[in-house]
Structure formats: C-alpha cells, structure tokens
Amino acid sequence: MTIKKIYKKQKSKLAKFLAFILIIIPLAVLFLISKTPWANLFILAITGLVLLLIPIAGIPLFFFERYVITNEGIFIEYPYSIYKHFISQKIRFSDIEKIYLLEKWNCFGKRYRLVMVKKRGPWTYEVKEGNIIFLNPENPEAFVDDVKQYMLY
Amino acid sequence: MLESKRFSIPLLMIFAPLLLVAPILALIGYLIYETIVIRGINLFSSENLPAAILLTIILILVLSISLPALIDNYESYIITDKGIIVKKLFGTDIIYFSDIKRVSLVTYDEKYKYGDVLIERKDNVIHILFVSKAKDFLEALKSTIPNLLT
Numbered sequence: 001m002t003i004k005k006i007y008k009k010q011k012s013k014l015a016k017f018l019a020f021i022l023i024i025i026p027l028a029v030l031f032l033i034s035k036t037p038w039a040n041l042f043i044l045a046i047t048g049l050v051l052l053l054i055p056i057a058g059i060p061l062f063f064f065e066r067y068v069i070t071n072e073g074i075f076i077e078y079p080y081s082i083y084k085h086f087i088s089q090k091i092r093f094s095d096i097e098k099i100y101l102l103e104k105w106n107c108f109g110k111r112y113r114l115v116m117v118k119k120r121g122p123w124t125y126e127v128k129e130g131n132i133i134f135l136n137p138e139n140p141e142a143f144v145d146d147v148k149q150y151m152l153y
Numbered sequence: 154m155l156e157s158k159r160f161s162i163p164l165l166m167i168f169a170p171l172l173l174v175a176p177i178l179a180l181i182g183y184l185i186y187e188t189i190v191i192r193g194i195n196l197f198s199s200e201n202l203p204a205a206i207l208l209t210i211i212l213i214l215v216l217s218i219s220l221p222a223l224i225d226n227y228e229s230y231i232i233t234d235k236g237i238i239v240k241k242l243f244g245t246d247i248i249y250f251s252d253i254k255r256v257s258l259v260t261y262d263e264k265y266k267y268g269d270v271l272i273e274r275k276d277n278v279i280h281i282l283f284v285s286k287a288k289d290f291l292e293a294l295k296s297t298i299p300n301l302l303t
Contacts (some may be wrong), residue, residue: 018217025210032210046211100279105225109244116279123259123269147300 003072005146007137009065067137069146073118076135088123091133093151101144102134113140158293160181163267163285170222177215181208230282232293237272237282248272248280250298258291 073092102116119131137143142153185208188194194201224242231238236249254273259281261268268287272280284290295301 014221018221021217025214028210032207043208046207069167101277103278103280104247105228105239105241105244107242107244109239109241109246111246113278125260 001072003070004150005069007067007069007139007143009067010136010138010140011064011124065136067135067143069143069150071150074135074147076133090134091117091119093147095153096147097121097131099144099147099151101140115140115143158232158288158290159229160232160284160286160293162226162283163265166283167223167226170219170226174215174219178212181212181215228283230284230290232290232297234297235253237294239282248274252276253301255297256291256294256301258287261287 023099065079066077073090073095076089076091078088096117097120098118100116100118102114103111104114105111115135115137117133117135119133121131123132124130125132135143188204227242229240231240234238236247236252239246239248252274254275256273257271259269266287267285268284270282270284270287270290274280274283282290
C-alpha cells in the first residue's frame, strides 16, 4: 500500500470555539465545586461526568481527522488513535460507485461543500451498513478530482 | 417571482436533537425541583449561589450541544417559477432551474412519505433535499420544469 495524498479535515471557526468552550466550562465547574461546602454524592457524580467531557472534547481540538488516499482506497483516520484499529475506516476504490461534491447550507443560508461517497448497493444512511459516507476535507474539489484520478488506475 | 408550493423537512428531524437531550434536561429539572421544593433550599441565597451557577453551566452545556443541531436542521423549500428557494433559519438561498441537470428520488419511506431528493447540477455538484412529502415535491418540480430529467 502506497500513500498518494493526505487531506486534513476542514474545521470551522465555530467548531474550534465550541471545543474550546467545552474545555473551559468544565474547568470553571470544577473550580466552583471546590468552593462549595455542601458537595454531596450527586454533585460529585456530575463532576465525574464533566471530567469525562474534557478529554473527549479536547481530542478533536488538537488532533484532526485525516483522509489518506492510497492506491487501494480512502482511509479515514480518526483522532482517537488509541483505538485506531477499530475506528479507522477503509473505503476501497472497488466498492465506490460514485463520488460527489455535495453542497449544503448553514443556518445563515451560506453554501459549504462536502464530499459524498456512494458505495455500491442501495441508498442507506445506516451507521453499520450504510452506503453513503460524508467526508469533509480541506479542499473538497481537489479531493474529488484526486480520487477520480486514482480510481481510473 | 411566482410562488407555487412550499415544502419542509420532516418535523421529527427538526426536534430530534431536543428529544435526545430531553432525559438530561428532565434530570436537571428534577434536581432543581428536589432542591427547591422538597429540601426547601433557596438556590439563590448567597451561600448556595455556586450551586445555582453550576446548574446553569450544565444547562448551557446541554443546550450548546442540542441547539446548534436544532438551528442547523431547520430547512424549508419553496418552488417558484425561477428555482427552488431554500429557507434556513436566518437566511435563504436559491437553486436555479437553469442550473439543474437531473432530479431523482433516492430514498422514500412509504409510511411517513418522506424521502431524499437528489438534485444534480450541470457543474457536477449535487444537493440532497430531505423533504416531508417527497413524491409531491418531485411532482411539483416536474410540473414546473416540463423537460426535467428524472
């Protein structure tokens, strides 16, 4: 397997800001709890839940999802690299029926572009057996062109 | 611009994010109820203020996850004589009929009548519209553009 090209996931400013807030808020909560004289078991349970949020929210802030185009297919590498064996997803070129450039709208009606990969089979969005995969690379037009080019070989 | 028909995405799609966080909101609600009504603790007194702030922060956390999804999901479509107007919560956009190459219904639920309408543009870019009355939407499009490829 040879790596042809690597694309990083596109990150919006809003997503970065939300991830930052998700780290700041639990820290503020922890600070406040340390000041309360009546912290009981329930409050401690909530604190535990908030503590769990910190690493979960922090990982996508510092590590980005990557799309690796190889001679075999597209590898989607998720930032949770400890479980890479389970989480990284492989889309073989032979499985791809068509690759599209999809245009959607944000809440202000502004267009943004995604890449949509349609695998062979019926049109389903199911998590395990779904044939539609949405990708959000940094340069979606170039990504589609590259995949189409490598699919020919 | 002559407006002919208005369609929207299924209501379930709009309220699904809220349904997901409803148990957490209910739990927080119960916590406030137990604190104020059953235990008789005044949350807004100076010594309990950190607890009130804590609850508010958790509420903000829960809503910050559900509200963006709720705002982003809202979408409605108006078919006019020039194109399909896509209305989002704070803005609109238009897909001109002159740009459309092909329209097809890719998924359809017989029971709830909703489905995905795939719109292929001439520049090989696609749009997927999730419409509540998908077949009616397609019929309305066909009646507006007679030589539409489906």
